[in-house]
Amino acid sequence: MYSFDPVPGQAKADLYRDLLDAARALTEGEPDGVANMANVAAVLAQFLPDLNWAGFYRMVGGELVLGPFVGKPACIRIPLGKGVCGAAALHGETQLVPDVHAFPGHIACDAASRSELVVPVMCDGAVIAVIDLDSPSPARFDAEDAAGIEALASILSARI
Ligand code: SME
DSSP states (O other): OOOOOOOTTOOHHHHHHHHHHHHHHHHTTOOOHHHHHHHHHHHHHHHSSSOSEEEEEEEETTEEEEEEEEESOOOSEEETTSHHHHHHHHHTOOEEESOGGGSTTOOOSSTTOOEEEEEEEEETTEEEEEEEEEESSTTOOOHHHHHHHHHHHHHHTTTO
C-alpha cells in the first residue's frame, strides 16, 4: 500500500514539495510509462484541491492522445495547436489560462471547467506529453502552480 497524504491547509510551497516527493518515489525505477502516468494522475488529484480533471495527453504520431487521468471521460485526440493542450504541445510552453471561455479554441471536455493549467513534458528537446489540470473555479492556478507542475514534468521526462 502506498500512502501519500497531503497535509490539510499547508502552504503551496510545502504542498508541491510533498507532491513532487510522492511522484518521485512512485515512479523511481519503474520503466512502465503508463503505470507512472496513472500513479502521478492519482497523486495530482489527491494533493491538489479544487480540480475536476487531472491527467496526461501523450504525443503519438504528431497529435495528442488521451493518457491516464482522474476525472470525467475526455476527448481522445487533440491536434497540435488546438485548444489549451494543443497550444502547450505546439509551442512547448506552459499555458496558464485563468478563464477558459476567453481562450480561443478551448476544447470543453467537461463543461464544469473554468480555468486550466497545461505543462509540456519534454525529452531530448521534444514534447512527449502534456500534463493537464482543470478546475471548476476561475483563476484557480497561479505562477507557483505552474512552477510546481513544471518541476513535475522534468521529473517525468525520462519516466513516461
Ligand atoms: N480543455 C482542454 C482539452 C482537454 S480536457 O480539458 C481534459 C483543451 O482545451 O486543450
